[in-house]
Amino acid sequence: MSKTILIVGGGLAGTIVANGMCRQLNSELRNGSVNITMLGTTETHMYQPGLLYVPFGRIREAELYRDQRRVLDRRVNFFVDPAKHIDVEKNQVTTEKGRTFKYDYLVLATGSRIMPQNIPGMAEAGHWFYDIEGARKLRTALNNFEGGKIIVNVNAPHKCPVAPLEVTFMLNEFFKGKGMSDKVEITYTYPIGRLHALEPVAHWSKPEFDKQGIKYETFFNTESVNPEKKTIRSMEGVELPFDLLITIPPHMGQQVIIDSDLGKGGWVPTNTKTLHREGSTNVFVVGDTTNIPISKAGSTAHFEADVLIDNLVSLVTEGAWAREYDGKVFCFVETGLGTGTYVWFDYKTPPNPGPPSQMIHWFKLAYNRLYWLSARGLL
Numbered sequence: 001m002s003k004t005i006l007i008v009g010g011g012l013a014g015t016i017v018a019n020g021m022c023r024q025l026n027s028e029l030r031n032g033s034v035n036i037t038m039l040g041t042t043e044t045h046m047y048q049p050g051l052l053y054v055p056f057g058r059i060r061e062a063e064l065y066r067d068q069r070r071v072l073d074r075r076v077n078f079f080v081d082p083a084k085h086i087d088v089e090k091n092q093v094t095t096e097k098g099r100t101f102k103y104d105y106l107v108l109a110t111g112s113r114i115m116p117q118n119i120p121g122m123a124e125a126g127h128w129f130y131d132i133e134g135a136r137k138l139r140t141a142l143n144n145f146e147g148g149k150i151i152v153n154v155n156a157p158h159k160c161p162v163a164p165l166e167v168t169f170m171l172n173e174f175f176k177g178k179g180m181s182d183k184v185e186i187t188y189t190y191p192i193g194r195l196h197a198l199e200p201v202a203h204w205s206k207p208e209f210d211k212q213g214i215k216y217e218t219f220f221n222t223e224s225v226n227p228e229k230k231t232i233r234s235m236e237g238v239e240l241p242f243d244l245l246i247t248i249p250p251h252m253g254q255q256v257i258i259d260s261d262l263g264k265g266g267w268v269p270t271n272t273k274t275l276h277r278e279g280s281t282n283v284f285v286v287g288d289t290t291n292i293p294i295s296k297a298g299s300t301a302h303f304e305a306d307v308l309i310d311n312l313v314s315l316v317t318e319g320a321w322a323r324e325y326d327g328k329v330f331c332f333v334e335t336g337l338g339t340g341t342y343v344w345f346d347y348k349t350p351p352n353p354g355p356p357s358q359m360i361h362w363f364k365l366a367y368n369r370l371y372w373l374s375a376r377g378l379l
């Protein structure tokens with residue numbers, strides 16, 4: 001009997017898992033003892049980290065997209081047909097188009113989504129770069145900006161833990177380059193009592209902000225935005241005026257996770273090491289969809305995917321377990337338009353950002369192009 005591995009979600013994690021398994025299961029795919037099926041929402045695959053560069057005109061939009069069928073190993077059965085209901089008792093997923101897919105192993109890789117609409121006034125008055133429409137709109141706003149107060153407003157939870165810091169540093173340099181430093185005041189707001197959830201990153205970024213004259217307001221949990229008055233208000237009672245609001249909106253998991261009763265807010269309770277959905281032995285969770293209390297990042301998704309590939313291949317071919325996820329995350333951090341640093345950490349080792357350099361910035365730019373090899377499982 002053929003074993004079916006069903007992957008729901010064809011973003012970063014789902015694609016790496018699918019391609020990685022194909023590379024290791026050559027003979028099983030050839031003799032038909034295994035089949036790999038993926039359900040996705042679109043024909044295109046987007047490289048989301050590239051969105052950071054769109055507002056600054058530093059990447060062409062076409063570089064962000066590839067045809068998903070070309071990114072995927074041709075042996076993956078790919079359906080553009082979003083999952084509508086996931087039934088982990090019956091081992092089946094039903095889709096928007098009315099199909100039913102049975103599985104032996106299920107991989108949940110549906111990612112996360114931004115929810116500006118969850119904060120009154122934010123969708124009307126805010127700019128963001130977490131989707132292509134927002135990034136385009138922000139590009140126009142930056143090009144037309146004549147000076148005034150910019151607020152970079154961070155809400156939790158959100159994916160890419162360092163993107164808010166990166167955009168703040170990049171904005172500062174962008175306006176410096178235009179000779180507008182004396183006309184622009186940037187204030188960064190953060191929900192807890194320091195500049196970043198990761199303590200060493202908070203300690204590193206504070207003197208960098210001070211040096212560059214970037215203001216900050218911590219313990220700022222956004223309550224509402226007033227589009228007419230152009231003010232943003234926190235639950236702590238602080239009100240800040242702005243001329244341009246750039247927000248990292250709060251995120252949620254996908255509706256199908258909520259509707260299938262698999263996790264509050266769309267986050268699936270997940271074993272931190274085995275990546276099993278809590279309570280299941282044949283359902284795995286990977287990427288932003290987990291409720292694991294570490295950064296929601298592409299690198300997290302990639303390291304988790306590598307572990308999952310080894311475990312699924314080992315389970316299917318040898319009936320045994322291979323290895324556990326150690327919480328590894330690696331993120332490049334842009335510290336301007338021409339310099340960068342990086343952080344890496346795991347469950348046991350805290351991050352330790354080093355001094356910024358041009359070389360690390362170039363590495364990040366190179367990785368932006370190499371991503372397509374990494375998604376194919378070649379890197």
Ligand SMILES: Cc1cc2nc3c(=O)[nH]c(=O)nc-3n(C[C@H](O)[C@H](O)[C@H](O)COP(=O)(O)OP(=O)(O)OC[C@H]3O[C@@H](n4cnc5c(N)ncnc54)[C@H](O)[C@@H]3O)c2cc1C
Binds near residue numbers: 041042051109288
């Ligand atoms: C602006 C920005 C900058 C970033 N920068 C970095 C960075 O520098 N470094 C880094 O490591 N990470 C970065 N990230 C984060 C990174 O892109 C995500 O963490 C990563 O994409 C998560 O992978 P995923 O597979 O879990 O989710 P995704 O890549 O979002 O994939 C989820 C997929 O599931 C699909 N899906 C949703 N619902 C359904 C359904 N019902 N049925 C079927 N499919 C469904 C979606 O269409 C999507 O294709 C950045 C993100 C953004 C937005």
